Amino acid sequence: MTDQSEIDLAGKVAVITGGASGIGLALAVAAARKGMKVALADLSEERLKVAKETVEAAGARTITVRTDVSKLDDVVALRDAASQALGDPWLVANNAGITKLALSWDHSEADWKRMFDINVGGVVNGLLAFLPGLRERKSGHILNTASAAGLITIPAASAYVASKHAVVGLSETLYRELLASHSGVGVSVLCPALVKTNIMKSETTGAAPSADAMNSSHAMEPGDVANQVFDAIATRQFWILTHAAHMEPYIRSRTIEIVSQLNPSRASIDPDVARSSTAITGVDFLAST
Template sequence: MNMDQATALSGKVAVITGAASGIGLALALHAARLGMKVALSDVSDDRLSIARTQVEALGAQAIAVRADVSKFGDVEQLRDRAERELGAPWLVANNAGITKIALTWSHSAADWRRMFDINLYGVVNGLLAFLPGLRARRSGYILNTASAAGLLTIPAASAYVASKHAVVGLSETLYRELSASRSGVSVSVLCPALVKTNIMQSSDAAGAGSAMQSSHAMSPEDVAVQVFDAIAAKRFWILTHAAHMEPYIRARAEQMVTQENPDLSSADPDVARSSSAATGVDFLAAPSA
């Protein structure tokens, strides 16, 4: 544990959505180790109860609030309970998210709506609910969980990719606004690649589990360490897999500025391989002219 972080964050309130498992739970546990009070939110009462027990076992004061982040009223209630029972929030982690591996023409209207309601509007609702208080107090931190899919594209995940690109664009715009207005509030965008979480084992991500065998698949705990290091440094971009992603990001940027068609150099082959396994389409073959 970084003792400077613990000193800086001890007693402050963290609100974390999608906190019952995966990255969200790892963030909650790490916040607890740093002496923060933690409001955990998710849609599963049973998993939330277990997560709260784990956080409290570390000596932290915690509450568990069932909330559907796609519903603004639920997020308002999360804010109100956090303020009433723990105090004014300082860290707001808009982390809840879902995915689906399917070809674009296999996504239903309901698939698109659900993906954006949770992945994008979950972030928007978090900002609408918590940002006014953070700005009024001129203190606080926002963490928006996007994905490597907010910087690159994943074949057979168009709804997910679109929602995560939106989160990245929203977050960078917000960063410029908060900085220029000297708001006292900071923001980071989290863009992990493969992380060993339930999102990749869900029925909506069927066929993607093979990606977890990749050598660069990371534990949620390692992601949490990087997140809190970035918060301490007030670093906007959090690319947990930066070394792995760099060649694909650079290749994509080069293709943009030279107006060349996308090719294999700008796609993560591990992810492309799992998308191929899920759909039967070979995404590792060179694109046709």
């Protein structure tokens, strides 16, 4: 892969939503080590305070802005605060996201709305707020965090899966548009499988140990995800599949099922995730075909 030094990120501004923990915080630390200035956005002011100290320790001039990504006004305020304090944003990481593990009929209307407001609406609001400026400057890069669940499906996570499929489709369409219009703006979609973050903690608390998919041998550290992201940005790579080797057989199986019009089978789901969904719901997804 092309060396990251091909794009000099020193002095450029990164804006990262969901930046107080997990992948977002890892992205911020990696950006700091590249010499970028960083604007961190999250809902929790307490976690933002701690995250700021971490990112500043990595060498970045850093600001924090409490942001509800489901509200366009909040994201516009984030853009304005970042521009005023740090300069024009170059990297916009639409990273904030939530999940819920439950059978489809146990998802409430509120569950569906919140999932889409944050996971999809957060990306849309990021584009509405930042894309005009990036296009005007003919420079920059957008990172939309989706999931491996945007490429295959996870039992007992229909709202999450649907939201992440939406992010993948939106991002691929945007890529084609930005490229064909010679915008000068890049876009990548991040599709990680299991990453050691807190996103699943509330879903598995009190459940059997087998419910914790983070015990899987392929669960990745956030910092390793962030390194792959910056490798991809350096080469304007669209697809970022951090667990590509692990996910390939399931993605290929699903593609074959689609084009051959075969019913979904065990071959196209990640067994580690299916095991977790089984433990949480009591429905055996490993035995189904």
